Amino acid sequence: MYKDNFVTAFIAAAGMGKRMNHPINKQFLSINGAPILAYTIKKIESSKYIDFIILLIKQSDINYVGEIVNKYKINKPFKIVYGGEERQDTIYNGLLNMPCETDIVLTHDGARPFVSVEKINNSIERVFETGACTLANPAKDTIKVSSNGKIVDYTPNRDELWAIQTPQVFLTPIITKAYEQAFEEEYYGTDDCSLVEKTGKKVTLILNDYNNIKITTPEDLTIAEAICKEYNIEEDL
Numbered sequence: 001m002y003k004d005n006f007v008t009a010f011i012a013a014a015g016m017g018k019r020m021n022h023p024i025n026k027q028f029l030s031i032n033g034a035p036i037l038a039y040t041i042k043k044i045e046s047s048k049y050i051d052f053i054i055l056l057i058k059q060s061d062i063n064y065v066g067e068i069v070n071k072y073k074i075n076k077p078f079k080i081v082y083g084g085e086e087r088q089d090t091i092y093n094g095l096l097n098m099p100c101e102t103d104i105v106l107t108h109d110g111a112r113p114f115v116s117v118e119k120i121n122n123s124i125e126r127v128f129e130t131g132a133c134t135l136a137n138p139a140k141d142t143i144k145v146s147s148n149g150k151i152v153d154y155t156p157n158r159d160e161l162w163a164i165q166t167p168q169v170f171l172t173p174i175i176t177k178a179y180e181q182a183f184e185e186e187y188y189g190t191d192d193c194s195l196v197e198k199t200g201k202k203v204t205l206i207l208n209d210y211n212n213i214k215i216t217t218p219e220d221l222t223i224a225e226a227i228c229k230e231y232n233i234e235e236d237l
């Protein structure tokens with residue numbers, strides 16, 4: 001049934017990686033002998049549902065991407081599109097450049113190399129429930145809200161808090177409308193689902209494990225190496 005739908009996957013890899021504080025953009029750093037972005041691409045291309053991949057990158061990183069494409073190959077049709085200043089601008093460039101037959105859009109962070117193919121497929125299957133869905137896991141820490149970063153305003157009930165991951169998956173009309181409305185209203189969100197929520201549509205949460213980390217700060221590289229070793233992940237490449 002889902003095979004009848006044309007699925008385009010966006011891999012967002014056009015960030016600056018400021019919090020990694022490394023001269024090379026984090027997606028091109030190696031874990032267990034291979035660049036982070038290579039792991040991510042291999043996971044996405046392994047989904048039986050994905051028909052087309054858009055690699056969203058910074059123009060200045062084109063040589064790094066060329067090396068990855070040459071060495072690891074991409075076994076699905078793909079194109080490279082340059083990203084924008086914020087993640088939201090990057091995804092919007094993807095929407096403007098996707099194949100016109102796209103029925104379903106899947107967005108994924110280049111910096112999340114450990115998503116499982118099973119969960120990618122599961123996310124695509126479940127998009128039909130509300131038209132938008134995201135992987136998530138229950139917040140582990142107590143989260144406090146502080147508007148000034150000094151004094152706590154309040155503590156929301158942790159049972160209602162979810163840490164949001166990618167992939168996020170959408171029916172095309174829902175995500176395109178959400179992006180158009182967000183830019184009209186000059187709203188910037190930190191994920192794609194928040195734009196859909198602003199249009200009044202529901203978003204489905206899909207429970208995931210805690211391995212699908214976003215590599216953000218230097219400590220995450222140590223954790224990533226450990227995940228690779230634990231699950232023999234380099235053998236997939």
Ligand SMILES: Nc1ccn([C@@H]2O[C@H](COP(=O)(O)OP(=O)(O)OP(=O)(O)O)[C@@H](O)[C@H]2O)c(=O)n1
Pocket residue numbers: 011012013014015016017018019020027056083084085086087088090109110111112214215216
């Ligand atoms: N303008 C941007 C900003 C982010 N991203 C991508 O979105 C993902 C999640 O963002 P994050 O981890 O915050 O990456 P950066 O924005 O690169 O990190 P930082 O905020 O530390 O600079 C990353 O794979 C990143 O490359 C993107 O494609 N375009």
Ligand SMILES: C[C@](O)(CO)[C@H](O)COP(=O)(O)O
Pocket residue numbers: 087109163164165166190191192214
């Ligand atoms: C989309 C995302 O991965 C969900 O957790 C995350 O919000 C992206 O991170 P950023 O720091 O806002 O780019």
